Amino acid sequence: MTLIPVPQGGASLMIAYQTKHVLVIGHNSIAANRVLSSLEADATVYLLYSHQERLCPELVYRIDHQQVKVTHDLDCLKQVRFDLGFICESMDTMEETIQLLREYRVPVNVTDRGDLSDFFMTSTYRDQSVQIAVSTNGQASKLSNRIRRHISSHLPARLGDAVKRVGVLRKKLKASDGEVASKVRRMKWLAQMCEYWSMEKLAELTDAEMEGLLDTYHEDEGYESAEVPKGSLCLVGSGTGDPDLLTVAAVKAIENADLVLADKIVPAEIIALVKCELKIARKYPGHAEEAQKEFNQMALKAVQQGRQVVRLKQGDPYLFGRGGEEVLFFRQYNIVPHVIPGISSTVAAPLLAGIPLTHRSVASQFLVTTGTGANNSSTPLPVFQPHRTDVFLMAIHRLKDLVRDLINKQSYPPTIPCAIIERASCKDQRVIWGPLENIVDILESCGGSRPPGLLVIGHAIHVLKSENKGNQGVADTLNTITSLVHHPNTNNLLPLHDPESIC
Numbered sequence: 001m002t003l004i005p006v007p008q009g010g011a012s013l014m015i016a017y018q019t020k021h022v023l024v025i026g027h028n029s030i031a032a033n034r035v036l037s038s039l040e041a042d043a044t045v046y047l048l049y050s051h052q053e054r055l056c057p058e059l060v061y062r063i064d065h066q067q068v069k070v071t072h073d074l075d076c077l078k079q080v081r082f083d084l085g086f087i088c089e090s091m092d093t094m095e096e097t098i099q100l101l102r103e104y105r106v107p108v109n110v111t112d113r114g115d116l117s118d119f120f121m122t123s124t125y126r127d128q129s130v131q132i133a134v135s136t137n138g139q140a141s142k143l144s145n146r147i148r149r150h151i152s153s154h155l156p157a158r159l160g161d162a163v164k165r166v167g168v169l170r171k172k173l174k175a176s177d178g179e180v181a182s183k184v185r186r187m188k189w190l191a192q193m194c195e196y197w198s199m200e201k202l203a204e205l206t207d208a209e210m211e212g213l214l215d216t217y218h219e220d221e222g223y224e225s226a227e228v229p230k231g232s233l234c235l236v237g238s239g240t241g242d243p244d245l246l247t248v249a250a251v252k253a254i255e256n257a258d259l260v261l262a263d264k265i266v267p268a269e270i271i272a273l274v275k276c277e278l279k280i281a282r283k284y285p286g287h288a289e290e291a292q293k294e295f296n297q298m299a300l301k302a303v304q305q306g307r308q309v310v311r312l313k314q315g316d317p318y319l320f321g322r323g324g325e326e327v328l329f330f331r332q333y334n335i336v337p338h339v340i341p342g343i344s345s346t347v348a349a350p351l352l353a354g355i356p357l358t359h360r361s362v363a364s365q366f367l368v369t370t371g372t373g374a375n376n377s378s379t380p381l382p383v384f385q386p387h388r389t390d391v392f393l394m395a396i397h398r399l400k401d402l403v404r405d406l407i408n409k410q411s412y413p414p415t416i417p418c419a420i421i422e423r424a425s426c427k428d429q430r431v432i433w434g435p436l437e438n439i440v441d442i443l444e445s446c447g448g449s450r451p452p453g454l455l456v457i458g459h460a461i462h463v464l465k466s467e468n469k470g471n472q473g474v475a476d477t478l479n480t481i482t483s484l485v486h487h488p489n490t491n492n493l494l495p496l497h498d499p500e501s502i503c
Contacts, residue, residue: 012120012137019043019083023076023106024068025097026088027051030111032058034086035068037121046071046080050091074100082106084119114138123148128160129167156277161203166194169210176214189217198307200258231303233335234310235317235326237342240349241267242425249340257310259302261295265314265452267426274312292322296329303335311337314452316344320370320393346391349424350456353431354464354479355389363389363460371395371402371455381405384412389458396420396453400440406457412436417461419478422453433461434472446474 022038024031027049036058038045045068049055055063062068077100085106087097098116101108107118114120122133123144132155134148156162173186193202193213234253239245251273254260260274264281271278279298282291295311302309317323317339330337346368350357357366366389373379378401382390395402399420406412414437422430430450434442436457443449464479 010137012135014122014133014135016131017041017083021046021080021082023048023071023080023082023085023101024088025049025086025091026111027055027059028089029056029058031086031088032056032062034088034121035059035062037124038084039067040126043083044069046076046082048072048074048076050089077101077104077106084109087111125152125155127155128164130160130163156199158199158203162199165202165205166190168207169193169205169213172210172214173217176218196305198258198305201306231306232308233299233303233330233337234308235323235337235339236310236312237316237321237340237344238262238266238270238312238314239343240315240345240352240425241269241423243269243273245343245348245425246270246273247340247342250342253310253338253340254312257308259299259307260310260312261299262312263314266312267423269426270312292325296326300330300333300335303330304333313342315346316342319344319346319368345421345424345452345454346393349421349454350389350391352424352429352477353419353421353456354466354477355419355421355456355461356463357389357391357460359460359463362463363387363458365389366391366458368393372398378405381410383410384416386459389456389460392455392457395455396422396443396449396451399443399449399455402455403436403440407437412457416457417459418455418457419461420449420453420455422450424454429476430474431476431478432474433465433469433478438472442472442474 047068110116122135125132371392372394419433
């Protein structure tokens with residue numbers, strides 16, 4: 001059985017109404033705004049005002065330049081068939097005026113008097129022929145402006161240009177095949193382009209390209225001839241966070257994209273390079289899986305629409321970045337992502353902090369692992385090896401449990417040197433170091449963690465450490481004497497940034 005929609009009362013009938021004649025009563029800026037809206041709708045505007053000396057400058061300009069017709073009383077109702085009337089000022093004869101307008105079947109809007117109005121004005125966004133209207137039906141007109149700004153800020157670039165070019169193509173199509181019997185075919189053919197071509201591509205359609213499309217339309221037997229541009233997906237490693245450390249290939253991919261889907265922890269300095277539509281992953285504890293699925297579906301839809309999609313990932317896509325999982329997902333849809341490597345914090349962060357992962361006679365190997373398993377659980381941990389440097393990613397948020405397990409279960413010495421490196425390569429890079437058994441307390445004394453960060457454990461931490469740095473402390477790096485040095489339990493720590501402010 002077909003489900004019949006249940007009407008939900010309280011709405012307005014939203015229509016794009018092309019008016020012929022509009023009457024505006026008032027002398028203030030509100031009246032000027034109604035005049036402008038009516039002129040933009042190509043209406044002939046009649047202005048009635050009571051105080052010449054109180055006319056706002058904009059209305060004086062409209063009158064002087066003959067953009068409006070001035071009327072001195074409501075006798076104009078006898079000569080002109082008005083489509084709409086606006087009362088924009090208080091008046092002693094308000095009820096009589098409204099009654100007279102309605103006698104002449106003129107719908108009325110009274111400023112700040114919803115109870116007297118036949119219709120409401122909307123908060124409108126316009127880009128050439130595109131208009132998007134927001135109405136709260138008289139409930140919260142000021143809030144409608146905020147809603148309109150929010151909607152308009154998320155619209156694709158060059159929307160007006162795209163509509164204009166599609167309008168030209170529509171006219172050309174109808175002129176080349178105007179048969180009534182071809183109406184359905186024309187509609188389906190054009191609908192395919194509107195649905196699957198990117199706005200940027202539609203906005204850039206030239207007359208020559210339109211002629212080529214029309215030739216294709218006439219050569220086949222249906223709308224399938226409107227070939228959907230081939231989209232692409234690129235997994236881009238954004239490195240550690242410094243834009244100067246991005247690969248040339250990564251920069252080009254970001255510049256050429258028309259949609260970028262970025263990890264939440266990609267630093268703002270990298271995000272600033274994005275000039276097209278941008279989406280930030282809504283990943284937070286307990287929601288990572290849903291956010292990953294959401295991004296996969298967004299990327300899939302965009303590629304199928306012919307868009308150039310960049311999946312911007314922190315570090316390197318294949319190193320604890322789910323890059324492999326994403327490749328397998330898109331293979332199901334015959335999409336082969338192009339993968340651009342990024343400088344991984346695994347090796348870059350220790351280097352920038354002044355820690356060599358390997359050093360002769362100290363560390364002959366290094367190990368990279370995660371400190372967090374699926375659903376924020378514990379994960380298998382390595383057994384301590386004295387000649388190895390260990391790097392733990394995604395470990396700081398469960399540092400206390402991790403340190404306890406390493407010492408009690410994996411034979412790590414309590415006094416083994418370790419360091420937490422936060423926001424490596426960024427302007428606010430910070431290094432917190434000390435013995436493994438004390439690192440939790442040292443971090444807490446600094447005000448807590450600033451994601452993203454990683455944990456390094458091993459004797460290599462002391463190899464290049466400057467002589468002016470003690471057994472534990474906080475600094476921007478370990479291997480320079482001039483670096484700003486702080487020790488726990490002081491009030492002069494490196495500034496702490498709110499983790500929630502990170503992208």
